[in-house]
Amino acid sequence: MLEECVLADSIQSWRHVFKLDPDKELNDETLDAVCMSGTDAIMIGGSSGVTYENTVDLLSRVRRYEVPCVLEVSDLEAVVPGFDLYMIPMVLNTTDSNWIIGQHQRAIEQFGYMIPWDLLVTEGYIVLNGDSTVAKLTSANTSLSASAAASYAQIADKLMQLPIIYVEYSGVFGDMEMVQKIHRGTERSRVLYGGGIVDKSTALQAAAVCDTIVVGNIIYRDLAKALETVAVKDRV
Numbered sequence: 001m002l003e004e005c006v007l008a009d010s011i012q013s014w015r016h017v018f019k020l021d022p023d024k025e026l027n028d029e030t031l032d033a034v035c036m037s038g039t040d041a042i043m044i045g046g047s048s049g050v051t052y053e054n055t056v057d058l059l060s061r062v063r064r065y066e067v068p069c070v071l072e073v074s075d076l077e078a079v080v081p082g083f084d085l086y087m088i089p090m091v092l093n094t095t096d097s098n099w100i101i102g103q104h105q106r107a108i109e110q111f112g113y114m115i116p117w118d119l120l121v122t123e124g125y126i127v128l129n130g131d132s133t134v135a136k137l138t139s140a141n142t143s144l145s146a147s148a149a150a151s152y153a154q155i156a157d158k159l160m161q162l163p164i165i166y167v168e169y170s171g172v173f174g175d176m177e178m179v180q181k182i183h184r185g186t187e188r189s190r191v192l193y194g195g196g197i198v199d200k201s202t203a204l205q206a207a208a209v210c211d212t213i214v215v216g217n218i219i220y221r222d223l224a225k226a227l228e229t230v231a232v233k234d235r236v
């Protein structure tokens with residue numbers, strides 16, 4: 001559990017994050033290896049099938065460990081108290097305002113005075129894998145040139161001053177030149193990259209062009225390969 005005074009600032013030092021999906025089965029042995037791996041944080045989230053029940057269940061299991069645990073909010077029904085931080089995605093390249101501000105407006109109206117604002121961290125998502133569930137769900141315009149993607153990132157960094165830009169290729173390894181261009185054009189926002197990191201090699205390639213890598217699906221397919229990715233923490 002993080003100390004309150006360093007909560008939101010702590011993301012500035014993260015190099016590696018494991019993302020766990022409450023909608024997927026994970027045995028205790030695998031969870032133990034993930035939580036004890038040396039990763040900087042566990043992010044709980046998914047784009048479908050996330051419920052209050054499966055989120056509470058996973059949080060309570062991760063809480064047996066000291067590693068920070070944050071919730072990436074994708075569904076209001078699954079907002080569970082007790083996380084270290086709440087990551088709030090806004091999809092910058094959506095064609096439907098619901099995914100950039102609509103759900104957020106309704107959430108704030110519904111939760112009102114209960115919102116622990118200090119624990120909320122906004123993520124400007126740039127969704128780039130057109131075949132992913134998240135791209136389809138959010139009607140993202142994924143056919144972007146590198147300069148178009150970089151300009152979305154500059155909106156997040158300079159106009160909106162968001163703490164995080166999340167370059168999301170969920171399911172496939174992305175275009176590292178594009179990620180590098182996004183990163184180079186960003187001054188203040190931390191650039192997270194996720195998608196198709198499946199071993200030490202892909203982890204190192206991605207880590208070279210962003211601030212923080214996020215590793216998801218491989219945990220469920222090949223634990224040993226997933227654990228290799230933590231090696232990025234040894235490199236500057």
Ligand SMILES: CC(C)=CCC/C(C)=C/CC/C(C)=C/CC/C(C)=C/CC/C(C)=C/CC/C(C)=C/CC/C(C)=C/COP(=O)(O)OP(=O)(O)O
Pocket residue numbers: 021045046047048072073074075076079080081082086088089090091099100103104105107108111114115116125132133134135137138168170171216
């Ligand atoms: C008392 C207490 C604890 C209160 C909590 C306070 C709180 C958190 C209040 C809510 C404040 C707020 C503004 C909430 C926003 C609500 C909301 C639902 C916003 C919409 C978020 C959004 C844009 C969702 C779209 C999907 C998305 C971007 C999800 C992020 C995670 C993601 C991309 C997972 C990928 O999942 P995966 O399953 O791997 O996907 P693929 O199948 O595509 O591979």
Ligand SMILES: O=P(O)(O)OC[C@@H](O)CO
Pocket residue numbers: 019168169170171172193194195196197214215216217218
């Ligand atoms: O599941 P993968 O492809 O590793 O992607 C991680 C994360 O960016 C998903 O939101």
Ligand SMILES: [Mg+2]
Pocket residue numbers: 021046170216217
């Ligand atoms: Mg996933």
